[in-house]
Amino acid sequence: MTSSVFGRAAEPIVIDVWSDVVCPFCYLGNAVLKEAVEQFPHGSSVQVRYHSFQLNPGFPVGEAVLADNYLAQQYGMPPAQIEASHAQLAARGAESGLDYQFPRSMMINTLDAHRMIHLAKAHGQELPMVDRLFRAEFTDGLNLADHEVLADLAADLGLDRSAAVTALETKAYEQDIRADLARARELGISGVPFFVFDNKRAVSGAQPVEMFRRALDITWQDRAASPA
Amino acid sequence: MQASSTEPLVVETDDLVEAGAAEPAPAPLIMLESSDDSGVCAVDGWCD
Numbered sequence: 001m002t003s004s005v006f007g008r009a010a011e012p013i014v015i016d017v018w019s020d021v022v023c024p025f026c027y028l029g030n031a032v033l034k035e036a037v038e039q040f041p042h043g044s045s046v047q048v049r050y051h052s053f054q055l056n057p058g059f060p061v062g063e064a065v066l067a068d069n070y071l072a073q074q075y076g077m078p079p080a081q082i083e084a085s086h087a088q089l090a091a092r093g094a095e096s097g098l099d100y101q102f103p104r105s106m107m108i109n110t111l112d113a114h115r116m117i118h119l120a121k122a123h124g125q126e127l128p129m130v131d132r133l134f135r136a137e138f139t140d141g142l143n144l145a146d147h148e149v150l151a152d153l154a155a156d157l158g159l160d161r162s163a164a165v166t167a168l169e170t171k172a173y174e175q176d177i178r179a180d181l182a183r184a185r186e187l188g189i190s191g192v193p194f195f196v197f198d199n200k201r202a203v204s205g206a207q208p209v210e211m212f213r214r215a216l217d218i219t220w221q222d223r224a225a226s227p228a
Numbered sequence: 229m230q231a232s233s234t235e236p237l238v239v240e241t242d243d244l245v246e247a248g249a250a251e252p253a254p255a256p257l258i259m260l261e262s263s264d265d266s267g268v269c270a271v272d273g274w275c276d
Contacts, residue, residue: 020269023269023275024269024275025267025268025269025275026269028267029267055269055270055271055272055273056273074273075274085275187257190270190271191268191269191270191271192268192269193268196257199255200255200257200258201257201258201259201260202257202258202259202260203259203260203262204259204262204268205262205264205266205267205268206267206268207262207264207267208264211260211262214260215260218260
């Protein structure tokens, strides 16, 4: 971009977000980040880009089990502990307008869901797709391992349903997903959500809105302090 | 490097280059520290 009297501030602040569709804190982090950007005086100068991350890449592709059953089996968590954990997060989510329905959430391999995000990105629908997948997973209890479900969601966003089916059948966007995962590894990301502001500063986790506001303010100040 | 439908996606060291996404090695990120380090789901699937 050509520099001007406005210097680098004329370019958007880029927030790169690594997240996974089955990550409940990513759903919350997505909502809280949105709140922060809306509050930020220069919010129109912010670009959010989502990147794929897989918490459970070894989970069998195409299969789905209730997430609570998976937690109980995988970690030996007693039901009361699972419920307490859910209640705490559901309360935080409600403050951000999210309706967590944890008993309906499914554990899946999210590779195909990430394909849909990359498909949507190619058509300028990345953020709506991220929103829709989170809601499908944590509120609607849809099975996101099911290609028909994923294709329906793509169609709901105005994308070509047959293109979505083709992307799923041909395992499209594999290189894009690999690139996201490789970059995450390069950056040392071991958990999500993870937010990188202008490739310089980072926030780990679904932090309070004030933390994201602080990150945006500091990033804006960084720009003012740096030469155009 | 095409994963089968039943294999996890394994990331290779040259994936960034193959994907055409290679950029100069990033400078270390500056973490904004928080008094609350919860709110993260780790790679083993555990959320805290």
